[in-house]
Amino acid sequence: MATAPPPKSQHVGAAVAEKATSHVAQYSPDEKWAERSRKAMQDAITNPPADAYAGRSVKNTGNLAIAFRSLNEILVRNKVRQTVRMTERHEKKGTKRRRLQSERWRKQFSNEVRKKVQLVIKIRNRGA
Numbered sequence: 001m002a003t004a005p006p007p008k009s010q011h012v013g014a015a016v017a018e019k020a021t022s023h024v025a026q027y028s029p030d031e032k033w034a035e036r037s038r039k040a041m042q043d044a045i046t047n048p049p050a051d052a053y054a055g056r057s058v059k060n061t062g063n064l065a066i067a068f069r070s071l072n073e074i075l076v077r078n079k080v081r082q083t084v085r086m087t088e089r090h091e092k093k094g095t096k097r098r099r100l101q102s103e104r105w106r107k108q109f110s111n112e113v114r115k116k117v118q119l120v121i122k123i124r125n126r127g128a
């Protein structure tokens with residue numbers, strides 16, 4: 001005993017579809033093209049493509065010292081000066097390998113020391 005589907009006027013999906021498309025204006029292909037072109041142009045103006053200066057730019061809001069300080073923080077975080085210094089002269093393959101290994105070890109060691117110091121401070125704060 002199969003039942004027939006309800007008429008279209010009673011179908012829930014049809015009502016939702018009618019409601020969703022009733023407020024949408026019908027545009028011609030030329031109008032759609034013009035609108036999308038306008039949006040693309042606006043996006044291109046507000047969001048320029050990334051370049052070498054994209055992450056290293058700071059807006060100056062009137063106080064030059066604050067702008068320079070924030071730019072310096074960005075440069076230090078990205079290790080720009082260190083990279084420039086390292087690329088001034090050629091570094092042999094073995095020397096570079098040893099330097100990178102040393103840097104990794106120093107970073108790991110300082111991280112472990114930092115954890116131990118935090119643990120000691122935590123234990124002292126408990127009153128032990």
